[in-house]
Amino acid sequence: MRCFAPPFAKREKQKEAAGGRNGAYMTDMAKELHHPERDQIELSAVLEALSEPTRREIVLRLTEEGESPCQAFDATAPKSNLSYHYARLREAGITRTRIVGPYRMISVRVDDLAARFPGLLDSIIAASRARAQAG
Amino acid sequence: MRCFAPPFAKREKQKEAAGGRNGAYMTDMAKELHHPERDQIELSAVLEALSEPTRREIVLRLTEEGESPCQAFDATAPKSNLSYHYARLREAGITRTRIVGPYRMISVRVDDLAARFPGLLDSIIAASRARAQAG
DNA sequence: CCGTCAGTTCAACAATTATTGAACTCCTTG
DNA sequence: CAAGGAGTTCAATAATTGTTGAACTGACGG
Numbered sequence: 001m002r003c004f005a006p007p008f009a010k011r012e013k014q015k016e017a018a019g020g021r022n023g024a025y026m027t028d029m030a031k032e033l034h035h036p037e038r039d040q041i042e043l044s045a046v047l048e049a050l051s052e053p054t055r056r057e058i059v060l061r062l063t064e065e066g067e068s069p070c071q072a073f074d075a076t077a078p079k080s081n082l083s084y085h086y087a088r089l090r091e092a093g094i095t096r097t098r099i100v101g102p103y104r105m106i107s108v109r110v111d112d113l114a115a116r117f118p119g120l121l122d123s124i125i126a127a128s129r130a131r132a133q134a135g
Numbered sequence: 136m137r138c139f140a141p142p143f144a145k146r147e148k149q150k151e152a153a154g155g156r157n158g159a160y161m162t163d164m165a166k167e168l169h170h171p172e173r174d175q176i177e178l179s180a181v182l183e184a185l186s187e188p189t190r191r192e193i194v195l196r197l198t199e200e201g202e203s204p205c206q207a208f209d210a211t212a213p214k215s216n217l218s219y220h221y222a223r224l225r226e227a228g229i230t231r232t233r234i235v236g237p238y239r240m241i242s243v244r245v246d247d248l249a250a251r252f253p254g255l256l257d258s259i260i261a262a263s264r265a266r267a268q269a270g
Numbered sequence: 271c272c273g274t275c276a277g278t279t280c281a282a283c284a285a286t287t288a289t290t291g292a293a294c295t296c297c298t299t300g
Numbered sequence: 301c302a303a304g305g306a307g308t309t310c311a312a313t314a315a316t317t318g319t320t321g322a323a324c325t326g327a328c329g330g
Contacts (some may be wrong), residue, residue: 041189056178
């Protein structure tokens, strides 16, 4: 946690104009993201994460295309909404995200999920595919 | 919908005492409950319903013991909370409830779920069993 | 350094979920 | 009919989820 960032002179001006924010962002946007260990992946978190349609679509496409840049999903939803969904998927142990310069590559932890909950991801993917084809 | 129930004289008194409720319950508590048709069962609803631990426990026990009276789960949570969970399971198409006098028998729609999302319920049950044994 | 881009964080907001306890409805029995 | 039991409904509440847009951070190139 870096808490000694210098004052943002430019930001002070913008704050006055936008009239929105108090306090500074002091969050450390790390170069390595946290992922739960395989044995920490919880069934409830996985089921809940995958019950949401946007997140299920992301996972479906990732299983079809393999590791992809987050950018590949830009047309799916606004950036900040996607950030939220990526975080939910990652925290649930469903995806892995690695930082490559200004980009992020995201992939499904297929092996971990299969080891942890055999058949679960496959059945959800299959159901999603059937739905996508019928729709 | 029965809308011509007589005024509840006794209830009027209790309302004064309890100081809580306005208006009459006019909901028709039918003898037959609505269940979605097999092809109306939605993946999101199923995943979300089963992401909740109490509901998952109910379903797990039902698959082990077969159709059971709701009473069998009385120790799991308070009655009103159970009513809520039963309704969520039923609406999601996961369980079937039939009314037998003052009792309700509840069962899992195993065949429907298997037909609709092959392998899904099995993998969730298996994961829940593994968890129950480890816990 | 500045400007741009990729993606995140934040706060606000609306919607939804899960829980609670009292009142309710329906059924059964005496 | 009254009483009791099974289970539901209702309204209130707290917590959580999903969305939004502005501000932010870090990387990169000129």
